[in-house]
Amino acid sequence: MLTVIPDLLDARAVAQVRALIDAAQWVDGNITSGHQSALAKRNLQLPEDAPEAQQAGQIVLEALxxxxxxxxxxxxxKIFPPLFNSYAGGQAFGTHVDNAVRIQQGSGFRLRSDLSITVFLEEAEAYEGGELTVETNFGVQRVKLPAGHAVLYPSSSLHRVEPVTSGRRVASFFWIQSMVRDDGARQMLFDLDSSIQALAVDRGHDDAQVIRLTSVYHNLLRRWSDA
Structure with a gap:
């Protein structure tokens, strides 16, 4: 499933992140690419160990x-420490799939990439192009969101970043290992949880049916989770 998370970062947090990363030294984005990605990727990125990236990443993690x-x-x-990239002057990232396992440089930390996330850090009207295009079971979806908004999607999806023909696209990107590795199971749990929350607003959290459905949710999570 593809999920938009509005206002993950408020305007103040976006400004804090941009102040940190805009002052940093950007390098070729292929420092984190696998073989397939390196053939398609043209952008700039902050090194994983850059102090500015680590400080900005902490702001993003706290918001999550x-x-x-x-x-x-x-x-x-598990959540991979947030990374930061920039596209301008026709730069793009061609169609690819994210590596199944991501390893943090200089550490033993690794995760299975179940989900990918992009947090937009530039207002959509400030640049042309740069849409995140994701191929889903329901067709191709093109995502370009306001600064501070995020989009979450399966790492197994074919996706790309369209060429940025003017202005500059700045974003944070990283990966999540979910307790539930199957995307279909996560979708069912998310739908069930959303229905429970809506029902609880109408009936109250102590309603017998709300309690019953909550029990079903947790028993399914217990059955499907790796945690």
Whole structure:
């Protein structure tokens, strides 16, 4: 499933992140590419170990921890430290699929990439092109969101970043290992959780049917999770 997370970062947080990363030294984006990606990728990126990237990444991670929508949709077990990229002057990232396993440079930290996330850090009207294009079971979806908004999608999806023909596209990107590796199972759990929350608003959390459905949710999560 593809899930948009509005206002993951508020305007103040976006400004804090941009102040950090705009002052940093950007390098060729292929420093984190696999073989397939390197053939298609033309952008700039902050090194993983750049202090500015680490400080900005912490702001993003703290925002994720405060987002009920992200938690419900991703059911995160591990989160790769946020990375940052930039596209301008016709740069693009051709159609590719993300590596199945991501390893943090200089550490033993690794995760299975179940979900990919892009957090937009530039207003959509400030640049031309740069849409994130994701091939889903429901057709091709093109995503270009306001600064601070994020989109979550399966890492197994073929996707690309369209050429940026004017202005500059700046974003954070990284991966999540979910407690539930199967995308279809995560979708069912997310739909069930959303229905439970809506029903609880009408009937109250102590309603017998709300309690019953909550029990079903947790028993399915217990059956399907790797945690």
């Amino acid at each position: 921890g405060r987002s009920p929508l992200f938690i419900a949709a991703a059911l995160p077990l």
